[in-house]
Amino acid sequence: xxxxxxxxxxxxxxxxxxxxxxxxxxxxxxxxxxxxxxxxxxxxxxxxxxxxxxxxxxxxxxxxxxxxxxxxxxxxxxxxxxxxxxxxxxxxxxxxxxxxxxxxxxxxxxxxxxxxxxxxxxxxxxxxxxxxxxxxxxxxxxxxxxxxxxxxxxxxxxxxxxxxxxxxxxxxxxxxxxxxxxxxxxxxxxxxxxxxxxxxxxxxxxxxxxxxxxxxxxx
Amino acid sequence: xxxxxxxxxxxxxxxxxxxxxxxxxxxxxxxxxxxxxxxxxxxxxxxxxxxxxxxxxxxxxxxxxxxxxxxxxxxxxxxxxxxxxxxxxxxxxxxxxxxxxxxxxxxxxxxxxxxxxxxxxxxxxxxxxxxxxxxxxxxxxxxxxxxxxxxxxxxxxxxxxxxxxxxxxxxxxxxxxxxxxxxxxxxxxxxxxxxxxxxxxxxxxxxxxxxxxxxxxxxxxxxxxxxxxxxxxxxxxxxx
Numbered sequence: 001x002x003x004x005x006x007x008x009x010x011x012x013x014x015x016x017x018x019x020x021x022x023x024x025x026x027x028x029x030x031x032x033x034x035x036x037x038x039x040x041x042x043x044x045x046x047x048x049x050x051x052x053x054x055x056x057x058x059x060x061x062x063x064x065x066x067x068x069x070x071x072x073x074x075x076x077x078x079x080x081x082x083x084x085x086x087x088x089x090x091x092x093x094x095x096x097x098x099x100x101x102x103x104x105x106x107x108x109x110x111x112x113x114x115x116x117x118x119x120x121x122x123x124x125x126x127x128x129x130x131x132x133x134x135x136x137x138x139x140x141x142x143x144x145x146x147x148x149x150x151x152x153x154x155x156x157x158x159x160x161x162x163x164x165x166x167x168x169x170x171x172x173x174x175x176x177x178x179x180x181x182x183x184x185x186x187x188x189x190x191x192x193x194x195x196x197x198x199x200x201x202x203x204x205x206x207x208x209x210x211x212x213x214x215x216x217x218x219x
Numbered sequence: 220x221x222x223x224x225x226x227x228x229x230x231x232x233x234x235x236x237x238x239x240x241x242x243x244x245x246x247x248x249x250x251x252x253x254x255x256x257x258x259x260x261x262x263x264x265x266x267x268x269x270x271x272x273x274x275x276x277x278x279x280x281x282x283x284x285x286x287x288x289x290x291x292x293x294x295x296x297x298x299x300x301x302x303x304x305x306x307x308x309x310x311x312x313x314x315x316x317x318x319x320x321x322x323x324x325x326x327x328x329x330x331x332x333x334x335x336x337x338x339x340x341x342x343x344x345x346x347x348x349x350x351x352x353x354x355x356x357x358x359x360x361x362x363x364x365x366x367x368x369x370x371x372x373x374x375x376x377x378x379x380x381x382x383x384x385x386x387x388x389x390x391x392x393x394x395x396x397x398x399x400x401x402x403x404x405x406x407x408x409x410x411x412x413x414x415x416x417x418x419x420x421x422x423x424x425x426x427x428x429x430x431x432x433x434x435x436x437x438x439x440x441x442x443x444x445x446x447x448x449x450x451x452x453x454x455x456x457x458x459x
Contacts, residue, residue: 117306119306124308126298127296127369128320129292129320129323130292133323133324137323138308141310142310145310219310
């Protein structure tokens with residue numbers, strides 16, 4: 001143990017790290033919102049879609065859940081790039097994470113839909129509500145309650161997964177850390193600091209989620 | 220008026236309704252009794268088209284329920300239904316449970332919908348539960364909530380599907396009292412029930428279902444006290 005810690009470069013770079021942490025949070029949150037919308041659609045396609053739509057959704061879910069997230073990111077980066085379609089690093093990460101989130105969330109949503117008794121739909125329809133009104137006002141709110149915690153889980157996962165962005169040139173928390181560390185040769189210090197920031201980010205996400213849960217679901 | 224003409228309903232290969240003919244006048248209360256699986260509940264589900272029929276016709280106020288061009292959402296506004304498993308919406312407060320459909324389906328303003336809901340909830344004796352969530356209430360209270368929810372649409376007809384079967388015995392009375400209240404208001408009702416004395420005392424006519432056909436139908440007192448068909452006699456002696 002003859003490693004000497006030098007924290008000054010880290011402290012000097014803290015504003016940059018914080019800004020990068022915000023970028024991380026932004027990418028994770030955006031990919032989560034897109035993932036929720038797409039996941040909901042995919043789940044409905046898998047439950048009610050005709051054969052081609054069902055297959056489309058199933059292939060998406062299978063790939064998203066059974067291949068490394070890194071390769072999914074590479075697809076939107078180098079894959080599309082090979083066809084001359086160049087996305088910005090931010091867009092690569094956003095597309096990759098959204099694709100991945102949607103696949104996982106689709107299965108959460110599907111389980112949620114199956115857990116709501118179909119008598120809830122019957123009751124709604126018997127009151128004259130249309131199918132879409134029944135889903136919007138009766139079924140989907142209950143599904144969100146059921147899968148709220150898995151949803152939070154996926155958001156945490158998205159925050160951590162966004163660190164893969166550094167491999168496609170995205171300057172989120174990990175990318176920024178890598179950049180600063182190699183400029184100052186203080187790799188250990190910088191990545192230790194990044195780990196602490198990640199930890200705090202996740203704690204903030206979990207705390208917010210907990211408060212939101214208490215506000216949203218009072219039954 | 221609700222009219223069923225030779226209605227047939229199949230689930231796969233099993234014929235559940237084998238040619239049902241029945242007509243229910245405005246203001247009439249008909250109870251439907253019979254063993255489990257005889258098709259009583261299925262008939263109710265066919266009247267508001269929650270289930271399709273294979274042949275025959277169901278006509279409600281001149282509208283052919285199962286015709287392709289029938290707007291079911293419009294039709295169902297006029298036919299309230301209450302289920303065996305009350306099916307309250309667990310994510311909505313008692314008040315919102317009742318106010319939602321008037322808002323969405325009838326296009327009432329928020330204030331209007333809430334005042335309708337409050338009125339109906341008071342009517343069924345839940346005036347002090349407006350802000351409670353249904354899961355905090357007893358089965359009997361939830362069933363009365365379901366009745367208020369259906370009534371808030373100001374339906375012309377009410378269908379009751381074994382509304383007391385899933386209740387604890389001591390809660391049956393409060394729900395039956397609510398049904399009596401509706402009868403006194405002049406509501407047209409079809410009541411599928413296992414409460415024989417309720418059927419006798421509250422309804423105008425009673426229909427006895429046996430294996431998908433109406434085996435016997437007649438004035439309530441007469442059918443229950445003096446059934447003509449052997450199967451009706453057997454059923455009634457078994458449930459007493």
